[in-house]
Amino acid sequence: MKREKSLQMIESGSSTDWDMIVIGGGATGLGVALDGVSRGFKVLVLEQADFAKGTSSRSTKLVHGGVRYLAQGNIDLVREALRERGLLQKNASHLVQNEIFVIPNYSWWDKFFYSVGLKVYDLLSGKLSLGKSKGISKNEAISRIPTIKQDGLKGGVIYHDGQFDDSRLSVNVAQTVVENGGAVINYCEVTGLTKENGKVSGVNAVDRESGKEYTIKGTTVVNATGVFVDEILTMDKPEHRKIVRPSQGVHLVFDKSFLPGTDAIMIPKTDDGRVLFAVPWHDKVVVGTTDTPLDEHSLEPTALEEEIEFILKTADRYMTKSPTRKDVKSVFAGLRPLAAPQEGSTKTKEISRSHKVMVSDTGLITITGGKWTTFRKMGEDTVDKAITTSTLPNKKSTSEDMRVHGSVPPEEVDFSNPYYFYGADEEKIQGLINDDDSLGDQIHTDYPYRKAEVVWAARNEMARTIEDFLARRIRILFLDARAAIDMAPAVAKLMAKEMDKTADWEKNQISDFVELANRYLLERYEPSKN
Structure with a gap:
């Protein structure tokens, strides 16, 4: 999964029009993209930050039907979620x-x-x-x-x-989309919608790394931005009333x-x-x-x-x-x-977690609600709606049976292995260590993570910052923020070498990450200068 390759796919402009442009690289957007490529559609995902940077990396780590929804009498939601739970365990057995x-x-x-x-x-x-x-x-x-x-x-x-591990699933689903002909780009923000004859025909976007601007055409544009859906809806209609x-x-x-x-x-x-x-x-x-x-x-x-x-x-x-x-x-x-x-009601705990697909009179499709467990079904329902409201051909979804990147036979999964979440990729990371045994060194004495994982994430999982790695490729920021701060210098050095970055980049990355990581702590922690 190379960011440069996905950028090249949009560089040529109108010669590479997309069947679907999905705004948002969290659970919802990636679910839409997964279902789209399962039908053979050409799908592009644009994410303003890193994949699962927002809500999708901050869940309770459950793939569940929802016992409390059962108590509320929401039988259909529970039944749907339990079915999706079973499918996800089958298709992402390593997670x-x-x-x-x-x-x-x-x-x-x-x-x-x-x-x-x-x-x-x-x-x-x-x-x-x-x-x-x-x-x-x-x-x-x-x-x-x-x-x-x-x-x-x-x-x-x-x-x-x-x-399950939420952001690891996001990365693996993004890889699956790419392996099935789609493109995904993080740090690429949609800044506006383009229209032809009153209908949404594509997006304007800017690469936050290079500053380069793009106008990208798509048969269907899907707003799958979670808590940010109202921003995209306002781009469509400035008078839009908030729905979230x-x-x-x-x-x-x-x-x-x-x-x-x-x-x-x-x-x-x-x-x-x-x-x-x-x-x-x-x-x-x-x-x-x-x-x-x-x-x-x-x-x-x-x-x-x-x-x-x-x-x-x-x-x-x-x-x-x-x-x-x-x-x-x-x-x-x-x-x-x-x-x-x-x-004026504030009883959000009583609001159903069912998802809802809406279509504006300009053709913009918006998907809201839902939860991680049902992300695939949310995607299927969204693509079904896109087919009925646009010129996309009626192709059958096959995402129910799509194995997620890294998935291995269930009997081969050992959840006591600290590297279990890599699935089939674990042996490839070991290959990096075989080529350079220094990459087998631990990044932190208290945790098993190795230097090879940093190289792997930068090379194959589109990690662009040390936060991407420490927060969402491995989960150490969420597990032990102090240890994450201690690991930052070593990770910055490895990423700078892999990505050909400057010493100033390293310094800024460390400084920014220390500030961020302290927001995950109740008492400020400064790394040792030794």
């Missing part, structure tokens, strides 16, 4: 693993209620089930979650769902000692009516999430103090090892693109 969740019960009624409800969850998953739910005794609940509070504990219910209001979800990351087993915890109803998860992830535990309506949005949202305190307080109620501010390895915030509430 999606079967996770057991424990719901601790402190009343007999809760145990009965959730046992019955989760049988419905099992039933809806059908042939793509990951395993059956069941009630468990107090002793088994304690053995599965040794740090669970035992006072008043009656037992629990366990069920199965998926756990962001809701912020915050997660805190702790050492594995707070959840020492392999099982996750699901607290079905917190004080604010949301679900709280504690999920094992890359040898750490992710705890969240919150639901805070916001009036503004950004690519780098910041956790609010009350959100941090809410998670700490709620976790303390259920865990014998109470997490404190000093225990936080990283804190990250993401924005959900929810429908703008009507009549």
